[in-house]
Amino acid sequence: MITQDDISIALAGSPVRRRRERRIRRLFLGAAAASVLISVAIVASLFGEAWTFISNVGFTPLADIGWFPRRGLYDIRTLLVGTLLVAGIAMVVAGPLGMGTAVYLSEYASPRTRRWLKPAVEMLAGIPSVVLGYFALTFISPSLLRPIFGEGLSGFNMLAAGLGVGILTIPLVASVTEDSLRAVPLALREAAYGLGATKMSTSIRVVIPAAVSGIVASMIIAFSRAIGETMVVAIAAGATGGSLFTVDPLGGGQTMTAAMASLAIGSDRVRGDDYAFQSLFFLGLVLFLATLILNVVAERFVRRVRRQY
Amino acid sequence: MNASAIATAPEAVVRALTTRRRDLRGGAFRLVLLGSLLVAIGVLVTLLVDIGARSASVWGDRGIVDLISTEMSADPERAGIWQAFYGSLVLMVFTAALAFPLGIGAAIYLEEYALDTRFTRIVNANIRNLAGVPSIVYGLLGLAIFVKILGGLTGPNVEGRSIISGGLTLGILVLPIVIITTAEALRAVPVAIREGAVGVGATQWQAIRHHVLPVAAPGILTGTILSLGRAFGEAAPLLLVGGITTFFSSGGAGFVETLQGRFSAMPVLVFSWARLPQAEFKALTAALIVVMLVVLLLINATAIYLRNRFEKGVKT
Numbered sequence: 001m002i003t004q005d006d007i008s009i010a011l012a013g014s015p016v017r018r019r020r021e022r023r024i025r026r027l028f029l030g031a032a033a034a035s036v037l038i039s040v041a042i043v044a045s046l047f048g049e050a051w052t053f054i055s056n057v058g059f060t061p062l063a064d065i066g067w068f069p070r071r072g073l074y075d076i077r078t079l080l081v082g083t084l085l086v087a088g089i090a091m092v093v094a095g096p097l098g099m100g101t102a103v104y105l106s107e108y109a110s111p112r113t114r115r116w117l118k119p120a121v122e123m124l125a126g127i128p129s130v131v132l133g134y135f136a137l138t139f140i141s142p143s144l145l146r147p148i149f150g151e152g153l154s155g156f157n158m159l160a161a162g163l164g165v166g167i168l169t170i171p172l173v174a175s176v177t178e179d180s181l182r183a184v185p186l187a188l189r190e191a192a193y194g195l196g197a198t199k200m201s202t203s204i205r206v207v208i209p210a211a212v213s214g215i216v217a218s219m220i221i222a223f224s225r226a227i228g229e230t231m232v233v234a235i236a237a238g239a240t241g242g243s244l245f246t247v248d249p250l251g252g253g254q255t256m257t258a259a260m261a262s263l264a265i266g267s268d269r270v271r272g273d274d275y276a277f278q279s280l281f282f283l284g285l286v287l288f289l290a291t292l293i294l295n296v297v298a299e300r301f302v303r304r305v306r307r308q309y
Numbered sequence: 310m311n312a313s314a315i316a317t318a319p320e321a322v323v324r325a326l327t328t329r330r331r332d333l334r335g336g337a338f339r340l341v342l343l344g345s346l347l348v349a350i351g352v353l354v355t356l357l358v359d360i361g362a363r364s365a366s367v368w369g370d371r372g373i374v375d376l377i378s379t380e381m382s383a384d385p386e387r388a389g390i391w392q393a394f395y396g397s398l399v400l401m402v403f404t405a406a407l408a409f410p411l412g413i414g415a416a417i418y419l420e421e422y423a424l425d426t427r428f429t430r431i432v433n434a435n436i437r438n439l440a441g442v443p444s445i446v447y448g449l450l451g452l453a454i455f456v457k458i459l460g461g462l463t464g465p466n467v468e469g470r471s472i473i474s475g476g477l478t479l480g481i482l483v484l485p486i487v488i489i490t491t492a493e494a495l496r497a498v499p500v501a502i503r504e505g506a507v508g509v510g511a512t513q514w515q516a517i518r519h520h521v522l523p524v525a526a527p528g529i530l531t532g533t534i535l536s537l538g539r540a541f542g543e544a545a546p547l548l549l550v551g552g553i554t555t556f557f558s559s560g561g562a563g564f565v566e567t568l569q570g571r572f573s574a575m576p577v578l579v580f581s582w583a584r585l586p587q588a589e590f591k592a593l594t595a596a597l598i599v600v601m602l603v604v605l606l607l608i609n610a611t612a613i614y615l616r617n618r619f620e621k622g623v624k625t
Contacts, residue, residue, distance in 0.1 A: 017512060024514045025422050031414030032423070035436050035488065038481055042446065045453035100345025108339055117346060124353045126605065128542025130579040131598050135356050137583055138363070138591060170349050200335040221441070228443025230545035231576070235583050257445050257545065264448070264549045265581075280549075284449040288442060295441035 046288055049281030057275050066244040067254055069263060069276040078245045079283065082158065083255040085247065086233055087226035089162025090169055094222050097166075098173025099215070105174070106181035107203045125171035133235030136164030141236065149250055156238025156252040164232040169222040176221060180214020180302075181207055217301035224294035228287060230257035256283045357602075363595035376596055381573070385589035390597050393578040396472060396552075397541060397604070399567075400574055403476020404483060404540045409533055411480075412487025419488070420495040421517055439485040448549030451478030456550055464569045470551025472572035478546050483536040490532025494525040527619040534612035538605050544576035552577040575601050 057074060067078040101121060105114055141160035145153055153159070184207050192202040208215065233255045243254035254262075260283050263276060367376060379389020415436075423429040455477050460469025463477070498521050506516035522529075544552070552574050575597060582594040 021512050021514055025418075028414045028418035028422060031411050032418040032432055034411055035415055035439065035484065036432055038450075038484065039435050039439060041454060042442070042450045045450055046446075049453065097345045097348055100342045101349055104339075104342035104346050108342060117350070120350045120353065121346065124349060126538065126542075126609070127353070127356065128544075128576055128579075128601065128605070130542070130544045130576045130583070131356070131360075131601070134579060134583045134594060134598060135359065139355070139359050167349075167352050170352075174349070198332055198335050200332070200338045203338075224441060225443075228445070230443070230445045231580060234545075235580060238584075257443065260445055260449075261545055261548050264452075281449060281453070284446050288446050291441060291443055292438060295438055299437065 042288070046281050046285040049278045050285040053275050053278035053282040056278070067259055069259075069279045070274065072274050074275075074279055075245060076283075076286075078243055079254055079256045079259050081245070081247055082237075082243065082253040083227050083257075085249055085253065086158055086162045086165055086237070086255050087223055089159060089249065090166035090226040090229075091219070091223055093163055093166025094169040094173050094226075095219060098170045098218070098222070099177055101170065101174040102177035102181055102218075103203055103208070106178045107199070107207060121171050121174055124167070125175075127168075129168060129229060129231040130235065132164045132168050133161075133232040136160045136232055136236035140164060153250045154238075154252055156236065157250050158233075158237045158253040159249040161233045161235075161237040161253075161255075162249065164236055165226050165229045168229060168232065169225050172225055173218045173222045176218035176302075177211070177215050180211040180218070183214070184210045213301040213304045217298040220294050220298040220301070224291045224298070227255070228257060228291050230261050233258040234261040256287050259283060360595045360598050360602075363592055364599050366592050367596035371596075373600070376593075377600065381578070385587055385593060388590075388593060390575065390578060390600065393573045393575045393597075394600070396475075396572045396574045397576075399472055399572075400476050400479055400547075401537055401541060403473070404479040405533075405537060407477060407480030408483045408487050408536065408540075412484050412533070413491050413529060415484075416488045416491035416495060417517060420492050421513070421521065436485050436488050440489060443545075444482055444543050445545040445549065447478055447482040448546030450481065451475070451546060451550040464571075466569065467551070467571050470553075470571060471569045473568050474550045475547050475552055475572055475574070478550050479540040479543060482543065482546060483540045486536040486539060487533050490536065491525075491529045494528025494532060495521065497528060498524045523619075527616040530619060531612045531616045534608060534615065538608045538612075541605060541608065542576055542601070544574070544580050547574055547577050548580070575604075 066073055066075050105118055105121075109117060137156070137160065140163050141153070141155065141157060145157070145160055145163075149159075188206055188210055189202055192206045197205070234257070237254065237258060238252035243252065243259075246253055260280050263280055376389050377394050378391055379387065380391045381393065382388040419429065419433060423432075451474055455463050455474035456469035459474075463469050463473040464471025502520050502524060503516050506520040507513070511519070551571065553571055579594055579597055579601070582590050582597065
């Protein structure tokens, strides 16, 4: 005779089976929780040392003649201005070039040429940033910039670094922008053509405005990537150890990330009596918060695109 | 509008639609767009040609085997890349061993098991944010945890600045990328496949193991292997956890001692060689970059090969 228990076991599976299922589920939950743990660890380690730094050094040295952590000079303006300078130059390069690439791929290229051109652009994204740093130092700076700026240009300079970072971010702008352009429904383009619009005015007046939040997001993400980029600047902009406050892109300089890298190379001296080691984490915290905010803002924009149409 | 204008209107419309007046501005616009794309590709080609040309003298004098098998040296005539090459390979093994199981497991939980709760949404948002954190911040995490706190375990004789610390740091760095690409691959598997499996009495895990994962495998493999390529090119976090280029023996020590010892990696070596003033090092750096790009190419080719193979095996 079939009992109630038999039915419920048949429907829900045997207790052994169910227990095993629960164990597997918990295992995967643990893996997912690990990612949260990592974020907590990042924030905790950054805040801890950054707090030691700020509470011992105070805010006064944060606006002095330059960034020389080993001498106790922590002028963070130097690094902020350097970072904005490099990222600004990068955006001047990556913004238009990435947008142009995206509009061409999405609106003009035939499916066949697109199949060849898109991977070519994506290959640029796969080039390691140390390689672009080397390229900026050995090609962009001496062969491209020196003929234009002559002797005013120093061997290590922020302009070459900015151009290198810009090249690195072109594929990022291009791919996010292209995604949002392609998300614009075909009907909008057909409506424009139906009114007699040319391809150009359809692209500029209809497709691009319809995709504007995705385009803005791509710019924000690229900017965030540019301020977090380390190796290009560390190689091409020089200034090991420290830098005087400067706004001259033709000279050497320092960004937050490059300052962290150059502090770390003198690995043994990082743990000196001063707060050089802690200053690493202070910079890291500033960088972490800045990119976090930019990424969250960018995601808001992307989500707005998805909700439309 | 007067009567004659209305009368001529149809002809005007026909003329406007049929005459092939050259659209100069449109043509120029198209050229500008194509130009920006060609600049991007041109930069890539210039970079490859420039580095190839610079490295030519090294290939002529030394050959690739000598370059890879020779140890590092301050003398450009004798310097090779052995420690960096070996270090990069070991780092990749660490990265894969840490990031693949954790990342794929987390993605399976988020896509297959998790309900749409507040917790799930927080975890998802958190992972997307982690993917946008600059790599050097991961270096700080490695410095704080693997080097300072766990230094006694990761590298007792080198203050924690060991290849273990480096490998764990890179593993954590690519974890969010692995989770995101795996989750995308799982999301692309049709719900009907799960329903079919559960309908014939499979448990949820059996449905995932035998039905969902095989279908998602090409996407998962491609994404995870490409993430290895990303870790392979990273130098910044390794600088912070102690990747160095000034040690000159690969040591006859045992395996565990090697793992707990100092290390170098190819991107780190590019960084320090690129800044050296001697012209010979410029050529050596170019040759080192060529080796790196070839390894990257192999990683990407593996990903594509595996994807094609798995796609042939499973039909959806």
